[in-house]
Amino acid sequence: MKNRHVLLIDKNSNTFGNIQAAPTEDINFHFANSINSANEALSRKQYAVGLIVLDAFISDNLEAIESLIAAHSRTEWIALASPALLEVPTVRSVIARAFYDYHTLPIDRQRLLMTIGHACGLADFRLALHQKPGDEPGYHGILGNSPAMRAFFQQLEKIVDADLPVLIGGETGTGKELVAQAIHAHSRRAQAPFVALNCGAVPQNLIQSELFGHERGAFTGAAQRKIGNIEAANGGILFLDEIGDLPLSLQPNLLRVLQERTITRIGSTQSIPVDFRIISATHVDLQKAIDNGTFREDLYYRLGVVHLNLPPLRARHDDIPLLANAIFNRLSASHPQCRANGFTTQALRVMNHYDWPGNVRELINRITRAVILCDGKLIGPADLGLNAEGNAQAARTLEEARASFDRNILEISLRNNGNNVSRAARQLGVSRVTFYRMMNKHNIAAPH
Ligand SMILES: Nc1ncnc2c1ncn2[C@@H]1O[C@H](COP(=O)(O)OP(=O)(O)OP(=O)(O)O)[C@@H](O)[C@H]1O
Numbered sequence: 116m117k118n119r120h121v122l123l124i125d126k127n128s129n130t131f132g133n134i135q136a137a138p139t140e141d142i143n144f145h146f147a148n149s150i151n152s153a154n155e156a157l158s159r160k161q162y163a164v165g166l167i168v169l170d171a172f173i174s175d176n177l178e179a180i181e182s183l184i185a186a187h188s189r190t191e192w193i194a195l196a197s198p199a200l201l202e203v204p205t206v207r208s209v210i211a212r213a214f215y216d217y218h219t220l221p222i223d224r225q226r227l228l229m230t231i232g233h234a235c236g237l238a239d240f241r242l243a244l245h246q247k248p249g250d251e252p253g254y255h256g257i258l259g260n261s262p263a264m265r266a267f268f269q270q271l272e273k274i275v276d277a278d279l280p281v282l283i284g285g286e287t288g289t290g291k292e293l294v295a296q297a298i299h300a301h302s303r304r305a306q307a308p309f310v311a312l313n314c315g316a317v318p319q320n321l322i323q324s325e326l327f328g329h330e331r332g333a334f335t336g337a338a339q340r341k342i343g344n345i346e347a348a349n350g351g352i353l354f355l356d357e358i359g360d361l362p363l364s365l366q367p368n369l370l371r372v373l374q375e376r377t378i379t380r381i382g383s384t385q386s387i388p389v390d391f392r393i394i395s396a397t398h399v400d401l402q403k404a405i406d407n408g409t410f411r412e413d414l415y416y417r418l419g420v421v422h423l424n425l426p427p428l429r430a431r432h433d434d435i436p437l438l439a440n441a442i443f444n445r446l447s448a449s450h451p452q453c454r455a456n457g458f459t460t461q462a463l464r465v466m467n468h469y470d471w472p473g474n475v476r477e478l479i480n481r482i483t484r485a486v487i488l489c490d491g492k493l494i495g496p497a498d499l500g501l502n503a504e505g506n507a508q509a510a511r512t513l514e515e516a517r518a519s520f521d522r523n524i525l526e527i528s529l530r531n532n533g534n535n536v537s538r539a540a541r542q543l544g545v546s547r548v549t550f551y552r553m554m555n556k557h558n559i560a561a562p563h
């Protein structure tokens with residue numbers, strides 16, 4: 116998975132020949148043979164790191180190099196220079212002021228690759244520091260800067276206020292509900308209600324009354340009149356989540372509402388006019404459901420006048436550092452006991468390699484776990500429950516997972532409270548006796 120871009124600048128591309136062939140999976144090398152073409156490349160794309168051979172350009176103009184760096188200060192810069200050039204005071208001064216690191220020519224491949232790796236890690240951290248909450252790239256709270264998400268935002272922008280039905284597809288945890296809320300917040304219906312119903316979470320025999328409402332006495336147990344979700348959404352937006360779970364028997368009723376714009380409560384004959392925009396979401400392929408006969412094709416076309424599809428997280432790796440840092444910043448602000456400042460380079464790399472079957476929701480869950488468990492300055496792969504190869508750590512039994520969690524929490528709270536058991540117990544909301552019992556159970560030595 117290549118996601119970090121490194122720009123190599125020299126007059127002669129051979130200098131870097133054996134660096135570019137490096138077996139690093141997550142670094143993408145590019146080459147520019149002049150300051151001008153480097154400038155062009157940097158304005159087209161964000162490069163994490165830039166390497167420049169000073170010997171090749173110094174005679175042209177030191178200032179040109181300085182302005183290149185000044186114009187692209189989000190990139191970490193590494194200077195390559197011959198021992199002789201490194202003796203020149205103006206060169207030493209510019210390296211000290213403008214570069215992250217320098218490398219003495221000729222190239223020592225191993226050492227330079229290590230320097231590049233560090234610079235890439237630092238670039239990620241810098242990116243996080245630069246992004247204050249609210250500043251992150253994205254669209255109305257939906258974070259993302261990858262090509263896939265930028266294309267998605269363009270589509271979204273076009274339909275947000277078009278007042279057409281929208282069908283949002285995408286795997287679990289990709290942000291379908293978040294998108295529905297963003298559409299509501301930025302549509303002409305923003306001041307009117309947003310009513311959400313998860314068709315998969317409501318027992319099938321209750322969905323009809325949830326949607327359409329009922330009159331008092333309409334059926335056994337209908338003690339009061341109930342306004343249904345459709346009526347409640349009048350003027351605003353009705354969000355039907357997991358629309359694929361809407362029972363086949365109710366699909367004609369919903370279709371009729373969408374065609375006639377009126378509803379009839381159960382147990383009533385009066386039809387009530389309703390005006391709402393419908394947004395529906397599904398994580399299953401509705402086309403398949405149509406083929407299987409569990410979803411009506413005519414309803415599908417009514418709901419999906421506009422189709423939006425959220426790409427899975429593994430198809431937008433570029434967004435992972437951005438999302439991870441934003442989620443971390445948000446969480447660490449609300450967990451003052453968390454001492455971590457960010458992620459290790461390895462953790463960022465591992466997150467890039469991992470498959471994220473649960474998408475953004477899983478990312479949030481793993482970072483939450485790390486914020487609670489991590490007691491170092493930086494969050495590593497293990498804190499995220501990932502191993503160094505970027506796989507989820509082997510699933511343990513629930514019992515083992517709980518025990519390890521408890522042990523961790525006890526140790527952390529002891530450490531955070533200067534080994535004072537009473538204070539640690541109070542922080543965790545248990546009695547001293549319970550705390551001692553748990554320490555005993557988990558073989559934690561009593562502090563002196
Ligand atoms: N691009 C994003 N930027 C910021 N937060 C996101 C993004 N995508 C998803 N989230 C967050 O991830 C969590 C899951 O998103 P959401 O509930 O919208 O997913 P979903 O597609 O509806 O999932 P499901 O199919 O399981 O219902 C939410 O907390 C949401 O705020």
Ligand SMILES: [Mg+2]
Pocket residue numbers: 291292356
């Ligand atoms: Mg959802």
